Structures are given as C-alpha cells and as structure tokens.
Amino acid sequence: MAPGETVFRFAAEGIDLEFAGSEEFVEKQLARFQPFLRHAVGGGDSAPAASPAAPSAPSAAPKESLEAFYAARPLREGRGAIQDRILLFIHYLQHVQGKREVSGDDIVWCFQQLGIPEPKNLHNALGILKRKIGHLQEGSKRGLYSLSPEGITYVEGRFRTR
DSSP states (O other): OOTTOEEEEEEETTEEEEEEEOHHHHHHHHHHHHHHHHHHTTOOTTSOOOOTTOOSOOSSOOSSOHHHHHHTSOOOOSTTHHHHHHHHHHHIIIIISOOSSEEHHHHHHHHHHHTOOOOTTHHHHHHIIIIISOOEEEOSSTTEEEEOHHHHHHHHHHHOOO
C-alpha cells in the first residue's frame, strides 16, 4: 500500500470488493456502491456507511479480532515460523472473517496490523506452502489462495483453532 493510500475491502457470500487510492477516490466509490453494499449486508436505507479503513470483512463484524486470535496461539520462532504465521493468517481471514480466498495483500495486511515484519519474499513462501508442502490450494484467480484440506488439518491441530 502506498503512503497516504486509503483501502476499502468488503467480502460477503462470494462477493469481494476492493477500492484503493486517494481518500477522495475511495469515498466516491463508496458513495457509488452504497446501495449495493447495503443490500449485500441485508440493510435498508438506514444502514450505516461502510468505513474506508475496514479490512476485508464479511457482513457482520469478525467474531474475534486479529490481535486476540493471534495472541491466543503461540507460534514457534526460527525455521518454519513465517510459514506458520502465513497459514494462521489465512485461517483467520477465511474462518473468522469469512473470506473465501485470500490474496497476498490480505496476508500483508495481517502482518501490518500486528506490527510484525513482512516476509522478504511472500510470493516464494506461498509457492512453497502450495507446491512443496501442500497446505495451500490455488484460488479461483491467479494470486488468490485458500487452505487445502491438509492445511486446515495442520492449522487446526497445531493451533487448536476449533
């Protein structure tokens, strides 16, 4: 994300919407799509406007904040720690926030929210998790990922996420 850039992300039942740019641009897009967003969350005319700073979120607020989710699951340090963090973030985004698929930007957002240094080569780490380890599967479009059945089993067993 560029300095001074505003990002709005919204996800609900197979709909992923994202605007990025100046605050003025994002506000114009939100105004344009406001009827659609209200309908997507099941609200009428009195539904509150969406917040430009909102992360990719389903129609309802996440059950648990990223900070609380992360703090409740101790991670190892050293070898494999980055991969575990990535898998844990993807699990959070999919199972707590309700995203069907996640992008590298979604994962970077998690690192930024927690103040954790981002992986030097996220794309490489995602490729290893997908091709060599088998914990990720390709999404519906290039650059989108979801946990594979093996990845879900690993994360749920390793971090007791159920």
